[in-house]
Amino acid sequence: MIPAGKTVVQRILTLAHAVAMAGLLGACATTANPKDPIEGFNRAVFAFNDSVDTAIIRPVAVGYDTALPTPVKSGVSNFFGNIADVFIAVNNLLQGKLPDAASDAGRFAINSTVGVLGIFDWATDLGLEKHDEDFGQTFGRWGVGDGAYLVLPFFGPSTLRDGVGLVFDVKADPVPHYKHVAARNTLLTVRGVNERATLLPADKLIAEAALDKYSYIRDGYLQRRRNKIYDGNAPRVVDED
Amino acid sequence: MKWLLGMVLGLVLATAVSAQEIAPDALVKSVTDDVLDIIRKDKEIQSGNTKKAIELVEAKVLPHFNFIHMARAAVGRNWAKATPEQQKTLTDEFRSLLVRTYSAALTGYKNQVVDYKPLKMQPGEAEVVVRTEIKQPGAKAIQLDYTVELIGSSWKVFDIAVSGVSLITNYRTEFTTQVTQGGIDGLIKSLQDKNKSAGEGAAKK
Numbered sequence: 001m002i003p004a005g006k007t008v009v010q011r012i013l014t015l016a017h018a019v020a021m022a023g024l025l026g027a028c029a030t031t032a033n034p035k036d037p038i039e040g041f042n043r044a045v046f047a048f049n050d051s052v053d054t055a056i057i058r059p060v061a062v063g064y065d066t067a068l069p070t071p072v073k074s075g076v077s078n079f080f081g082n083i084a085d086v087f088i089a090v091n092n093l094l095q096g097k098l099p100d101a102a103s104d105a106g107r108f109a110i111n112s113t114v115g116v117l118g119i120f121d122w123a124t125d126l127g128l129e130k131h132d133e134d135f136g137q138t139f140g141r142w143g144v145g146d147g148a149y150l151v152l153p154f155f156g157p158s159t160l161r162d163g164v165g166l167v168f169d170v171k172a173d174p175v176p177h178y179k180h181v182a183a184r185n186t187l188l189t190v191r192g193v194n195e196r197a198t199l200l201p202a203d204k205l206i207a208e209a210a211l212d213k214y215s216y217i218r219d220g221y222l223q224r225r226r227n228k229i230y231d232g233n234a235p236r237v238v239d240e241d
Numbered sequence: 242m243k244w245l246l247g248m249v250l251g252l253v254l255a256t257a258v259s260a261q262e263i264a265p266d267a268l269v270k271s272v273t274d275d276v277l278d279i280i281r282k283d284k285e286i287q288s289g290n291t292k293k294a295i296e297l298v299e300a301k302v303l304p305h306f307n308f309i310h311m312a313r314a315a316v317g318r319n320w321a322k323a324t325p326e327q328q329k330t331l332t333d334e335f336r337s338l339l340v341r342t343y344s345a346a347l348t349g350y351k352n353q354v355v356d357y358k359p360l361k362m363q364p365g366e367a368e369v370v371v372r373t374e375i376k377q378p379g380a381k382a383i384q385l386d387y388t389v390e391l392i393g394s395s396w397k398v399f400d401i402a403v404s405g406v407s408l409i410t411n412y413r414t415e416f417t418t419q420v421t422q423g424g425i426d427g428l429i430k431s432l433q434d435k436n437k438s439a440g441e442g443a444a445k446k
Contacts, residue, residue: 215414223407
């Protein structure tokens, strides 16, 4: 879907700049949120993503969720989670977190062999916790600020930094680069549907909790990213009142 | 977007702390275990009966939350601009919103295990964060932190952070936008509309 090469990074930045200018013009009319300078654009993409989700993605995920028994779905999650561990190890290394990187490598080694290609997650039972890292977090750790909040088509909430990180994530991800085209497409689809299925309980929550779905997701995403970059130990934000 | 799932699970286990002078972490544990035990035995809640979940929340959870503090923190600077009647209405509507949200989340509980972290507290402190983690097979554990305050001799919850996402902070941005666009009455109306429409939706089930 996304072509490789550093020109993609340049393209994203150019697009973001152009959109930011357009968005700023739109945002002049209302009080602009400093964290969300291109809110007009973001809301449009969000609405688009939401409609595609309602029309196509969600029904498929519901079908998948209903049809398959839990152990099978866990197996699918574990399989893709295992592949991701290599890349999580790389990011931990880039962030200088050597013990975590070693643990991730250990997870991959154990689960790929004893865990039968990662379908069974024995490593967690052995005390090797699963970590969650990506290039966006690595850049954040290196000191790159969030940048504007950005809703990406299909991928959903992101920031300027994390959008760039995503390009690297896709480049490093072995699944989209798998040589056998039919198998690759199946793997990508199954992974995507499985992930969407794991988020189905969240749909209900958002429907109940959010006054405005867009801003609820945005604010949650930004807080969550901050927490992830600090690995759960973000400095506490002082209450306004 | 996986953190959204964390919010579901977090709210499931965001039951609170009962009214005795015991260490807040021990209380979180006993009340959480109590509620989870009930859910585990209740097939109706597990299969999505929100009404039953609401009853459980009202009986076991509500007495331990300080809703006035939560509403005030979520409304932020605009709270001072509201009249006492408006403040009461805001608190009531926010409480309804939270009850419905928790109850919907409770129906998503699927036997996760909770890990209670050691409490970091200075003696005599009146505001403390109790940290827990929800274990999930094949995925990273979800961080769940309760901010509790001592009122008289009871500990009450006034904020929950799921995977670092603070409930109050999240709502504060939304509420501030609502007040900017429609004043305090605009915010009240949005909350009332939300509670009414969701209530009707639930009644249809």
